[in-house]
Amino acid sequence: MTGVDYGKILKRLESKDGDQLVRELHGSLLNGYVDQDEFATVGDLGPKLLTNQSGNQIWNQLRHELQTCQSYIFAVAFVTDAMISSLKPIFKQLANRGIQGRLLTSDYLYFNQPKAFAELLKIPNLEVKIAKVDGFHQKGYIFQHHGYQTIIIGSANLTENALMRNYEWSLQINSLNNGDITHQVSENIENEWQHAQPLTDQWIAQYQLVYQKNHRTTHAIAQMVKNGQPEIIGDYIEPNQMQKEALAQIADLRKAGKHRGLVISATGTGKTYLGAFDVRNAKPKRMLFLAHREEILRKSAQSFQKVIGGPKDDFGLYTGNVHEKDAKYLFATVQTLQDDAHLHEFSPNEFDYILVDEVHHAGAKSYQKIMQYFKPEFYLGMTATPERNDDFSVFELFDYNVAYEIRLQQALEADMLCPFHYVGISDYQFNDAQVNEEIASYQNDAAHHQKEVQAIEHLTSKERVHYILEQTEYYGYSGSQLHGLIFCATVKESEQLAAELSRQGHPAKALSGSDSMVVRQQVVKELAAGQIEYIVTVDLFNEGIDIPCVNQVVFLRSTNSSIVYVQQLGRGLRKAKNKDYVEVLDFIGNYKNSYMIPIALTGDASYSKDSARETVEIEPTIGLSTIAFDEIAKERIYQSLRQVRLNDMKKLRNVYQNMKFRVGRVPMLADFMAADSIDPEILANKKKNYAQFLIGEKVPIELSDYENRVLTFLDAELLNGKRRHELMLLDDLLAQNTVTEEKLKQQLKEANCQVDESTMASMRRVLDLTFYNKNASPSRADYGGQPIVIFEPDMQCYRLNDELSQSLQNNPWFKKLWQDGIKTGLMRAERYRADQRFTLGEKYTRKDVMRLINNQINTTAQNIGGYYFNDHDGAIFVTYHKSKEISRSIQYGDRFLNDHVMHYFSKGKRRLDSPDVKKFMDGQRRLSLFVKKSDADDDKTFYYLGTCRYMQGSARQEQHDGKPIVSMNLELDQPVSYTRYHSLID
Structure with a gap:
């Protein structure tokens, strides 16, 4: 480095007895503005660019700063009622704690609605003023903390799109109270604040008059497009994206010769329009629309006419009071049509297309009578909630043909519903x-x-x-x-x-x-x-x-x-x-x-x-x-x-029965995956394996002791899909007697999987069961004792053991369950990165980790404590909030210093020269950090937060419970996501 020697400055600061905050802030500034490699930061005070991309919502950071500040000032040109609404719970909490806030905004371009100003007046401990600066266009958020300020300045107004959705650039910086940037911002704000107009009811009343004259309203068509509603082009209505996808899948059903299809779509996502679009595409000679309420029929008829067009007389009602039976598109109440006198007014082949709305009611006798009478070319059923608490299956009624499904959360993400x-x-x-x-x-x-x-x-x-x-x-x-x-x-x-x-x-x-x-x-x-x-x-x-x-x-x-x-x-x-x-x-x-x-x-x-x-x-x-x-x-x-026990047998049976209704047979684990239902691992591991669960549900399955044990192996070890290698090999061996090493590696490469010798050897140890200890749990005997897959080194090929091969040939139920476990594992593997051993943010047990770092044996059979090293890897396990019931000797104070640095403690009775402490520092191993919040509910899984490295010079010899211990700082190669970080530390 030339010029100023920042290293000396930093060392001088660290040698002083000054405030830890001062040292952290200086280190963060040098890291953020000078050299991130030379000056590793300890503390959460470095500059950050907030963009709303990759889960990095400005809203989350703003919310966090509010919840931890001593006071706050917002200076923003534009404010929306929707954003104020989202902030109200936080503002209320702040007021209860006596936290004061100020907000400086404007009437610039008449963007801000009078109602938004009125809502601001409701918020306790918040003083609001209207800037008198012409062209006021600021976007700044200032938070006073103990001894320092956080400032977020950039492109984001106080609107829901700016803070949650738009691609923005907002820079977050921190400064001591006497810092020059803090002084500049505070002086600017205070000057504008002194000249600003206090927000009052009288000011809002006057603004209301001017606003009505000057505010530019959005055109109705543009609003419909924005809202995800069908787009009107001239007199023609086009489907939105969801409807286009659904229409294509319904069309595919008809092309495949299917006569019934079911659409599961959240309320408000345009089911009625979807039905009208499909009728327009299918061009039936006559259509019948069934519903249980007349008001549904009237609104639906109007929507159909908008989509299909044609004379008004083509669209008729058939209800208790209106009998427009000759209409081409007839909208009938079930209550009326179920009556024989009305039903037999029509021939069974009268309609070639029948649409049943709110079809989860179709288990009623009235629906059944009508649907059994008519013989259309195609039945379309629509519902938001196909699940029922009785024994009727909507899925069976529609031949298990789910044409399209979009649930509430998907629709909200797609902006199809009102937030x-x-x-x-x-x-x-x-x-x-x-x-x-x-x-x-x-x-x-x-x-x-x-x-x-x-x-x-x-x-x-x-x-x-x-x-x-x-x-x-x-x-x-x-x-x-x-x-x-x-x-x-x-x-x-x-x-x-x-x-x-x-x-x-x-x-x-x-x-x-x-x-x-x-x-x-x-x-x-x-x-x-x-x-x-x-x-x-x-x-x-x-x-x-x-x-x-x-x-x-x-x-x-x-x-x-x-x-x-x-x-x-x-x-x-x-x-x-x-x-x-x-x-x-x-x-x-x-x-x-x-x-x-x-x-x-x-x-x-x-x-x-x-x-x-x-x-x-x-x-x-x-x-x-x-x-x-x-x-x-x-x-x-x-x-x-x-x-509550979320996974008790009663709840699992309900989930199982709902899936049985959905598929019309004994459901396989893959069915639960395909329907985005319960995690198959929960069902499979409730009673050792899924076969035992099914036997408990009176499914006539007969298994030998060996078959039961290898199914337990499959469900307990591989079903989770956390590594594809074993599953892909077992899948190949279902179709052929032997698989060569060369062919397997080629398949793995095509799937973007690692094929280094260490990983391949680990796969072999798992499948020949040498990874599992003889006298621990699970043991080799628990999984059948003999190798499941045998590797022939001379021929460089794999084969199943003879007993397993015979079972697959002779026991249909065993083969079905074996295939299902492999298929489900491969489906579940889609949530994990194939090219890496671990996936950020996913959860792993200690046993998973031992397998995926290619360890020789499952050392979790022993107590590996907080970390484990082999020749090439180090796995670090942290329970962030430790139980008060555990021994004081292991109640270490592991804690995050910021979102990418953890202050970590070694095992007890360790010194700086202890062999395992040196393994943290020598740089010869890849260190992986796994953290869970607590031991609540006996959860044995940890979140993978990424690879990390020892921060040079950070190790300190300390005492804990009267015994020597070493503390150090570990820096993650990638910061922990905002939501994961705060869910762990709060």
């Missing part, structure tokens, strides 16, 4: 603990509660309803008019709640299944027109009736079914004019089933408590949808998770 802003709020607590217990008991089992009347009196009391309204007012809704939908536990509760809401100035009406269709339609019209603010119901609006204007959904009940929960959530997700998001407020009491909430919100089918807990901890985004929980609500979900 939701979910807030889990702790429900109101009465001063009387006995009252709270009574309410919790009622909410957990309202249908059988003995003191229903008393519980409802409390739940609809003046004070509880006032509390609910406080929350709904603060969190708000999208648009200028509230259109709310409230779900509660019973009809009586809904009626009394609606009455109390109305008494407190928020007009509401209750609706239940006993109300006539005329009454329902009238109340829905009143909600859409703004004559009432809320409809209060139990389960009436789970499906069927669309109320696109709904912009606030409120849950005042426990969650007994994730399917029903998603159905009710979906009521607000249909896109509508002047609606950018739907606010979802979930009042969480002491519910035994609240563990279902994070599972339902993310659609996670892993049956992992760890995943559900992580959703609550990191509050992920789904597209532009956000999730937040207050602290009490979080603890209630954690408590529910602690008490």
Whole structure:
């Protein structure tokens, strides 16, 4: 280096007794601005470029800075109501902690809506001013921490697209309070702040008048395209991307000679238009559209006419009051058509295309009667929820032909639905603990509660309803008019709640299944027109009736079914004019089933408590949808998770039965993979292997002891798909007696797999069982004792052992299960990188790691502790939050110093010259870091965070529990992702 000797400066700083913060910041600056190789950083204060790419959302960093700051200032030109809505839960937490904030914004270009300004006034401890600078176009976020400031400056306004989706450049820097950059920014902000206009109701009223004259509205067609709705070109409507994919797959079904097809599509994703597009493509002579509600028929007929075109008389209704039986496209209610007098008005071959909407109802006798009578060329069924709790299989009805499937989370990611802003709020607590217990008991089992009347009196009391309204007012809704939908536990509760809401100035009406269709339609019209603010119901609006204007959904009940929960959530997700998001407020009491909430919100089918807990901890985004929980609500979900067993046999049987309905036979593990259902490992390892699970479900499988043991090997060791080599060889040996080494290597190369001799030898040790110890668990005997695959070194080829070959020839069930395990393992392998031994962010057990670092034997049979070395690899295992119940001698303080440096402790009784300590430092081994948050639920898996290296000069001799120990810093070659980092350290 020339000029300034930064190395001397850094050494001089480190030799001082000054503040650790000063040393960390100087090191970070030298690393970020001078030389990243010469100056390794310790601390999380270096400069960062935030882009919204590769999971690097500016929103996440902004949220983190807010949650850890002492005060904050935003200076942003543009602000949206949707972004304010997502930030409200955080602002509320900050206000509860006494954290003050300031926001400087503008009326530049009249981008900011008056409602956005009005929402800002609701936020406690936030002072807002309007800049008087002409052309104010700043985009800066300043956070005061203890002794230093964090500044994010770049291209991102306070809008949902800028902070979550757009490709932005925002630079995050840190500076001590007396740093020049801090001084420049603070001076600039303070100068503008002093001259700015305070935000008041009066200012907003004046702005409203000017805004209406100057604001440029987006054209309706452009809005439809943006929203993912069918694109209108002249008088012609074109399908969106999802619909194009679905139409191609439905067409493929017909080309294959299939006469029935099922479409599974989340509410609001355009199922009706999809059906119309397919009818337009199929060009039937006559079409019948079946539904169970007349309002569905009327809206569907209108949509079909827009798509297909032609005379209005071509589109007719067949209901209790209207019998337009000669229409080319006939829309009929099931209730009417099931009557013999009406059904026999038509011949069985009258329609060559029949579309059944909400087809999960088709198990009813009325549907069955109609569908058995008619013989069309093609039946198309459409539903958002094919799963049922009875013995009827929608899949069987449609010959197991699933033409297309898109679920809620996929649709949100694809921007096909209106985003939701979910807030889990702790429900109101009465001063009387006995009252709270009574309410919790009622909410957990309202249908059988003995003191229903008393519980409802409390739940609809003046004070509880006032509390609910406080929350709904603060969190708000999208648009200028509230259109709310409230779900509660019973009809009586809904009626009394609606009455109390109305008494407190928020007009509401209750609706239940006993109300006539005329009454329902009238109340829905009143909600859409703004004559009432809320409809209060139990389960009436789970499906069927669309109320696109709904912009606030409120849950005042426990969650007994994730399917029903998603159905009710979906009521607000249909896109509508002047609606950018739907606010979802979930009042969480002491519910035994609240563990279902994070599972339902993310659609996670892993049956992992760890995943559900992580959703609550990191509050992920789904597209532009956000999730937040207050602290009490979080603890209630954690408590529910602690008490439930997600993988108990009852739940697994339900999953199994649903899949059996879906495929129409005994489901194989590959079926669960293909349907993105439960992780097959859970089913396969519940009872040693999947064969034993099936035997428990009365499937007539007979296996020899040896067959049972090798199936256990396959399911326990290879089904996870974490290395393809063994699976690909076993797959080859199903088709041929021998496989040459040359051919196998060629296949592995084509699959981008590693074919070095160390990996190939490791594969052979696994398949001949020498990797497994004789006297440990699992042992070689557990897996049959003899080599599963024999390698002939002279011929350089592989073959199965004779007993296994005979079983594959003589036992059809064994062969089917063996093939299925291999197929499923290869399908599951798609989640892992083929060209690397480990995949960042995926989870591995110690045994997995021993296999994948090509270790000679499975040393996890012994206690390998926190790390293990062989000649070429080092595997480091960290439990971040250690149990207080473990021995003090191993309660080391391993911790992240930042997102790419871990401060790590050796095993006890080690010194700087101990052999294993030297192995960290000598650079002769590839070091891989595996971390898990805690030992909760006896989870034996660790997240792979990447390769790392010892930071030169960082080792220190220390004492722990009276014994020598060595601490050091390990630097990851790639920083830990934001969400993983904070899920581990928080």
